[in-house]
Amino acid sequence: MADEIPDIVIGRLPIYLRALYNMVEEEDKVTTSSHELGERLGISSAQIRKDLSHFGEFGKQGTGYHVDFLISQLEQILNLEQVWRVALVGAGFLGHALAHYHRFQRHSFHIGWMFDSDPDKVGQVMNGVVVQPDEEMEATIAEAGVRIAILAVPAAAAQSVTDRLVAAGVKAILNYAPISLSVPPDVQVQYSDPVVQLQRMTYYLRPE
Amino acid sequence: MADEIPDIVIGRLPIYLRALYNMVEEEDKVTTSSHELGERLGISSAQIRKDLSHFGEFGKQGTGYHVDFLISQLEQILNLEQVWRVALVGAGFLGHALAHYHRFQRHSFHIGWMFDSDPDKVGQVMNGVVVQPDEEMEATIAEAGVRIAILAVPAAAAQSVTDRLVAAGVKAILNYAPISLSVPPDVQVQYSDPVVQLQRMTYYLRPE
């Protein structure tokens, strides 16, 4: 039960969580079932039950899952019972948008540090956070014990910034730069590249 | 050979393409191998060769792949030999950042239409594109033959905007709203939710 859980399973848990939040907040739902949840997400009910069974027994035969309880269990599993300190590197248009994204605060993430190498950006305040000079990045992050970083810098800078972040103790990176990063095995990386995502879809579209 | 190709394979092609662009543009590389490409991407060379073999024989024994040639083949496969018209719905911070993202233009995507329901946003010009009123969305998109949309609206609006986009002829949606969308089977959807991505990583982090 506490064996090695496939990463693909871990990847679905936040999706379940998001749907459960919606059920509670938008629809005042008290209970749900693997069938209902699966229908919303386009996932089979068997898969949802299988995924959850890696971590324990959270439902009741005949009635399904208590939404609040399942939320709290998933939050526990995903280590969301604390507020994670997050550094945002890059204060361009995207960094600016991310700095103002209110869902981070609502979901256990506190973006409390911003960095940029452009002197024009340094000193600007974005959603209450002062943009600090790039050179102060390692010291500030190590000092504050920041372990998660969001990368919103150009591709050319991404790997060297990554190396410095990792050296300063960062263990998880959400990378918006269009480049594959090289990191030690104990550092997590997630990628977000809109061009890659669009290109994946055009394959299926009829060309003009 | 022209059989049904697994979507997971399609999903890797843009990643290969991105690395190949980098080899040509940043390193003036003329040829590469499945081994070299795999090493950069953290993917086995066998998998890269297998993926490519779905579409043809692009390499030469002993020497590997001609980078320019492989790029052009992948562009062809992914239907990137045309410029795709893209509509951007939502002119908030994120919409603003996406409107200014220069990589779309460089990679076969032209963001030529923006929409927002907020009268304060309507009429603003973002990177040369005038934000149009939400009500004009269907007619404008259908008229222009736009088939790809990027969704940067609040979760509460996302499904209804999606329904309208689909009715207007959109066949691919890149969704930044934190909600699972329901679409007909011939409509592609890709998701981008930073909170989901961060939550996937915190599972692996030691809590404080």
Added chain:
DNA sequence: TAGATTGTTAATCGATTAACAATC
């Protein structure tokens, strides 16, 4: 030629699904 690397096959590995006893 010798070395390198492809494309492909077969084996392995892993993930999903169908089915159902258990039980609320």
Added chain:
DNA sequence: TAGATTGTTAATCGATTAACAATC
């Protein structure tokens, strides 16, 4: 009780990898 739904098992399905003949 009857109906619903869980957790789990076994079967199925699909993806990855190892290995190698072919050949540049």
